[in-house]
Amino acid sequence: MTDTVEPRISRGLRDLLPDQMLARQSMIDTIRRVYELYGFVPLSTPAIEFLDVLSGSAGTEAQQSIFRVTNPENEALGLRFDLTVPLARVIAQYADLPRPFRRYQVAPVWRADKPDKGRYREFTQFDLDSVGTVSEVADTEIIAGMCDTLSSLEVGRYLVRFSSRAVLNLLLDFAGIGPEQGADVFRVLDKLDKVGLDKVSRELMNGYKDESGDTIRGVGLDGSQVDRIKRFLDIKSDSRREVAARLRELFATLDHAPAQIDVVERISNHLYALGYDDDRVSLDLSIARGLAYYTGPVFEAILLDAPQFGSIFGGGRYDGLVMRFLGEAIPAVGASIGVDRLLAALAHLGRVDTRKATARVLVTNMDKALTDDYLQMTWELRRAGIPTEFYIGTAKRLGKQLEYADQYDIPLAILCGSNEKAKGEVTVKNMAAGRAKAKMLDDRSSWLAERPGQTTIPRERLVEGIRELLAEIESA
RNA sequence: GCCGAGGUAGCUCAGUUGGUUAGAGCACCAGAUUGUGGAUCUGGGGGUCGCCGGUUCGAUCCCGGCCCUCGGUACCA
Numbered sequence: 443m444t445d446t447v448e449p450r451i452s453r454g455l456r457d458l459l460p461d462q463m464l465a466r467q468s469m470i471d472t473i474r475r476v477y478e479l480y481g482f483v484p485l486s487t488p489a490i491e492f493l494d495v496l497s498g499s500a501g502t503e504a505q506q507s508i509f510r511v512t513n514p515e516n517e518a519l520g521l522r523f524d525l526t527v528p529l530a531r532v533i534a535q536y537a538d539l540p541r542p543f544r545r546y547q548v549a550p551v552w553r554a555d556k557p558d559k560g561r562y563r564e565f566t567q568f569d570l571d572s573v574g575t576v577s578e579v580a581d582t583e584i585i586a587g588m589c590d591t592l593s594s595l596e597v598g599r600y601l602v603r604f605s606s607r608a609v610l611n612l613l614l615d616f617a618g619i620g621p622e623q624g625a626d627v628f629r630v631l632d633k634l635d636k637v638g639l640d641k642v643s644r645e646l647m648n649g650y651k652d653e654s655g656d657t658i659r660g661v662g663l664d665g666s667q668v669d670r671i672k673r674f675l676d677i678k679s680d681s682r683r684e685v686a687a688r689l690r691e692l693f694a695t696l697d698h699a700p701a702q703i704d705v706v707e708r709i710s711n712h713l714y715a716l717g718y719d720d721d722r723v724s725l726d727l728s729i730a731r732g733l734a735y736y737t738g739p740v741f742e743a744i745l746l747d748a749p750q751f752g753s754i755f756g757g758g759r760y761d762g763l764v765m766r767f768l769g770e771a772i773p774a775v776g777a778s779i780g781v782d783r784l785l786a787a788l789a790h791l792g793r794v795d796t797r798k799a800t801a802r803v804l805v806t807n808m809d810k811a812l813t814d815d816y817l818q819m820t821w822e823l824r825r826a827g828i829p830t831e832f833y834i835g836t837a838k839r840l841g842k843q844l845e846y847a848d849q850y851d852i853p854l855a856i857l858c859g860s861n862e863k864a865k866g867e868v869t870v871k872n873m874a875a876g877r878a879k880a881k882m883l884d885d886r887s888s889w890l891a892e893r894p895g896q897t898t899i900p901r902e903r904l905v906e907g908i909r910e911l912l913a914e915i916e917s918a
Numbered sequence: 919g920c921c922g923a924g925g926u927a928g929c930u931c932a933g934u935u936g937g938u939u940a941g942a943g944c945a946c947c948a949g950a951u952u953g954u955g956g957a958u959c960u961g962g963g964g965g966u967c968g969c970c971g972g973u974u975c976g977a978u979c980c981c982g983g984c985c986c987u988c989g990g991u992a993c994c995a
Contacts, residue, residue, distance in 0.1 A: 453986080507994075523995080555994065556919085733995060808953065844955045859953060873955075880956035890954065 454555075454563030461798045466785055468795040469595065470548055470568065473779065476591045477546040477570050480583060485545040487528040489552075493518040495531050495767075507553045509563075521552035525569040526763065526776065533573050533774075534767030541574030541772075548781070560786060571776025573764070578705060580775050581739045581759060582712040588743050588755050588777060589718055595784075596793055597745050603726035604709070604741035607758065608702040610730060612693050617670035619663065626661045631671075631730040635752075639675070643668050675728055682710040682725040689727070709739060737761045741777065751787040755779045799850035801831035802912055806843045808859040815863065819856060819904060826905040828912070847873055853915050854908065858901075866901050870911060 509521040525547050548568040572580040592600045630645050649660030677688045686707045693699035731740040738759030757777025764772040788794045805820050823830040833843045847855045857869040875895025899907030
């Protein structure tokens with residue numbers, strides 16, 4: 443007989459507690475700085491869209507993973523499953539937006555799939571897109587931006603691999619595969635990294651029976667078609683120039699091949715000119731991307747020091763997406779970062795912000811009669827730009843208050859009781875110093891007697907004194 | 919979706935061949951210490967034993983169904 447509600451959240455969703463949010467925000471801030479440096483502008487769109495706006499680009503199986511939403515008017519609505527479709531809607535709806543429209547957007551999206559390790563039903567994407575330009579410079583700066591982002595995040599070595607759907611379409615011609623099978627072929631090729639060439643070629647032909655007993659249906663190509671695909675995939679080199687050259691050789695018999703290979707090579711050359719060399723951007727013909735709507739260059743990034751996280755950043759050119767809304771093709775190219783996956787990778791690499799608190803100083807509450815003194819100190823520090831917190835909990839014992847600072851990793855605590863007040867000074871405690879000292883002592887009373895990490899500063903020099911101590915801590 | 923394992927305190931888990939008040943460690947709270955964090959000691963709070971039904975004098979334990987979680991596999995616009 444209880445009237446309380448069990449606190450819980452639906453599967454695939456999660457809370458992000460303060461330490462996780464601090465890590466996430468500082469990562470997002472770093473990425474945002476890169477894109478604002480590139481001159482991209484922010485955009486926000488509603489989480490909820492009309493169902494017919496969302497569906498269509500995706501096909502029926504995609505529609506199943508849309509979260510349905512109801513409103514009082516009983517309209518057919520759903521939660522967005524990516525940021526690209528809402529962007530296409532905005533482009534079509536606001537005809538007076540200056541183009542090219544180059545925007546970034548960081549926001550949660552929802553997919554009603556089965557949750558899995560590292561896969562949630564609500565997750566955050568950071569997207570950047572340039573809409574309304576066919577220029578290869580747009581593709582180039584998306585790729586360069588991916589590099590600059592990963593460099594800023596200090597993720598170690600990374601590789602942005604790119605190819606082109608137009609080149610893959612040449613492959614369909616070369617192998618005698620009809621365009622209706624193209625999407626299936628690309629979807630299978632996209633698994634190459636994960637399952638290997640052997641399984642991919644079997645899946646391209648008759649399919650096979652998986653270890654778990656599941657049948658994987660084949661695409662139905664014949665042996666000679668798969669051989670031609672293998673010759674294409676065989677073109678591998680650390681040099682983008684060499685890949686392009688060998689590609690020209692392989693497709694020598696196709697009339698329209700040179701023009702498409704030129705596009706890829708121009709991007710590659712722009713990147714060479716900017717110093718994005720073969721060590722971090724490669725022309726990799728096995729990159730296909732699973733998505734159906736890509737029409738031109740496609741790209742994805744992997745972390746060489748954490749390859750198990752897979753593609754943490756991917757995108758491509760999609761010149762047909764706005765057509766649905768406008769009846770007019772508007773070219774666009776963009777990329778999307780899986781914020782959660784990238785964050786997991788950063789955590790794995792030890793590159794995340796590990797702060798637990800925003801406050802740098804805790805003003806302890808030692809004597810109720812001095813409350814206004816404490817508030818004045820707190821606001822003095824705040825007005826000087828030093829993040830400061832006054833202890834507003836109920837614990838009267840000083841030990842509890844210091845424990846609070848310890849738990850939140852607040853580096854400095856200010857102690858000011860009637861003794862300090864009388865002398866016109868405050869005691870400042872460096873929490874980390876005491877923590878280090880505690881490891882070496884096992885006798886409590888001597889540790890207490892030592893008062894580790896404590897200094898005294900005159901009350902009137904509060905701000906300067908705290909600044910100096912914080913600077914010391916930060917440089918340590 | 920498919921194969922396998924599991925569900926007992928906030929967390930990690932033990933346990934009961936079916937029997938009265940279900941345990942440990944960690945975490946949490948209080949005190950030893952009314953002006954000093956760690957360690958230690960003492961005490962304390964916290965459980966529909968996943969849910970529903972069946973068998974039984976009696977079920978956390980046995981049986982059935984369902985739900986959920988984890989591992990593998992597939993899918994992922």
